[in-house]
Amino acid sequence: xxxxxxxxxxxxxxxxxxxxxxxxxxxxxxxxxxxxxxxxxxxxxxxxxxxxxxxxxxxxxxxxxxxxxxxxxxxxxxxxxxxxxxxxxxxxxxxxxxxxxxxxxxxxxxxxxxxxxxxxxxxxxxxxxxxxxxxxxxxxxxxxxxxxxxxxxxxxxxxxxxxxxxxxxxxxxxxxxxxxxxxxxxxxxxxxxxxxxxxxxxxxxxxxxxxxxxxxxxxxxxxxxxxxxxxxxxxxxxxxxxxxxxxxxxxxxxxxxxxxxxxxxxxxxxxxxxxxxxxxxxxxxxxxxxxxxxxxxxxxxxxxxxxxxxxxxxxxxxxxxxxxx
Ligand SMILES: Cc1cc2nc3c(=O)[nH]c(=O)nc-3n(C[C@H](O)[C@H](O)[C@H](O)COP(=O)(O)OP(=O)(O)OC[C@H]3O[C@@H](n4cnc5c(N)ncnc54)[C@H](O)[C@@H]3O)c2cc1C
Numbered sequence: 373x374x375x376x377x378x379x380x381x382x383x384x385x386x387x388x389x390x391x392x393x394x395x396x397x398x399x400x401x402x403x404x405x406x407x408x409x410x411x412x413x414x415x416x417x418x419x420x421x422x423x424x425x426x427x428x429x430x431x432x433x434x435x436x437x438x439x440x441x442x443x444x445x446x447x448x449x450x451x452x453x454x455x456x457x458x459x460x461x462x463x464x465x466x467x468x469x470x471x472x473x474x475x476x477x478x479x480x481x482x483x484x485x486x487x488x489x490x491x492x493x494x495x496x497x498x499x500x501x502x503x504x505x506x507x508x509x510x511x512x513x514x515x516x517x518x519x520x521x522x523x524x525x526x527x528x529x530x531x532x533x534x535x536x537x538x539x540x541x542x543x544x545x546x547x548x549x550x551x552x553x554x555x556x557x558x559x560x561x562x563x564x565x566x567x568x569x570x571x572x573x574x575x576x577x578x579x580x581x582x583x584x585x586x587x588x589x590x591x592x593x594x595x596x597x598x599x600x601x602x603x604x605x606x607x608x609x610x611x612x613x614x615x616x617x618x619x620x621x622x623x624x625x626x627x628x629x630x631x632x633x634x635x636x637x638x639x640x641x642x643x644x645x646x647x648x649x650x651x652x653x654x655x656x657x658x659x660x661x662x663x664x665x666x667x668x669x670x671x672x673x674x675x676x677x678x679x680x681x682x683x684x685x686x687x688x689x690x691x692x693x694x695x696x697x
Contacts, residue, residue: 387424391415398447405596405644407447412455417462419562427535437683438560440508444598446678446688449650454683459507471568477507477561494571495524500580501587507561511554513547522547524566530559550603550675592635595643598676602640608670615672616640618664629656658692
């Protein structure tokens with residue numbers, strides 16, 4: 373990273389004490405176990421630290437990339453030259469009062485769902501098996517059972533590119549199917565307030581157990597993956613079915629590109645069988661996308677996102693869109 377000399381690293385270390393890691397192997401920390409080395413990963417422990425870091429980067433004209441637990445991200449084989457801010461376990465405090473919860477963005481989603489269950493709060497059952505942070509979930513408006521976390525949000529606290537702390541009510545977050553304003557506005561989510569309803573704990577637990585059992589049955593668990601690769605699309609769903617069914621029908625289960633394999637268990641999952649590269653995963657995604665489009669007329673958008681070495685994040689289907697099968 374040309375711009376960041378030792379003096380700059382010393383300044384960043386003062387702004388983010390105990391949270392500076394250099395030359396990080398992304399294939400060791402990323403969920404897909406793919407990616408080169410990241411020059412610099414910063415793990416702040418408070419909103420104030422995030423704000424100070426963003427102010428510093430803004431003054432230098434540098435745009436850092438933000439990540440959570442990387443459960444939706446594919447990193448470039450070339451690694452990451454842009455500085456990376458990872459919101460995780462150092463910012464994971466959860467506070468529940470009545471029917472409202474306040475949580476920092478680094479909270480682990482399954483743990484957050486369990487805390488709500490223990491407090492007899494219902495509405496987050498559908499997120500109990502999603503292996504990311506609350507910040508990543510809000511950015512993706514993730515969820516399951518045809519739901520998204522956005523419907524439980526009261527307000528999101530975030531830090532903008534200049535370091536200013538903002539509080540945005542749910543109606544200003546542009547939540548849509550696996551979409552939110554945070555995918556494009558360059559802000560870092562630092563915390564959120566959410567509202568739930570009361571329900572007996574035993575009922576919540578039973579629903580969560582059913583959801584988790586179903587996920588265990590349907591999804592590959594051993595090999596590294598990033599969950600569903602392609603998003604469902606309502607028109608395609610009504611005519612053809614979910615992406616997994618369309619992909620399976622074209623015989624892609626077990627299709628391989630180097631170390632990247634279409635899961636024989638669920639066709640909308642691509643697993644890393646050991647040494648898959650990002651290029652192999654992207655090639656497989658492009659092959660699948662082209663084949664489904666040729667057969668059905670529907671162009672499937674990827675839910676999984678690719679992180680380029682310069683820090684640009686884009687849907688993984690938009691990287692190699694000229695591949696032919
Ligand atoms: C086995 C498996 C199952 C999955 N099942 C589901 C599922 O059922 N439903 C579902 O919706 N998803 C699912 N996912 C995908 C993924 O878990 C979610 O998208 C998750 O919420 C991402 O959280 P993360 O912390 O890992 O974010 P990351 O993958 O690190 O980042 C995802 C996006 O969010 C942004 N981001 C992360 N943190 C912040 C922040 N604090 N502020 C601003 N932007 C941020 C990143 O820049 C990136 O664009 C699954 C993934 C796996 C591996």
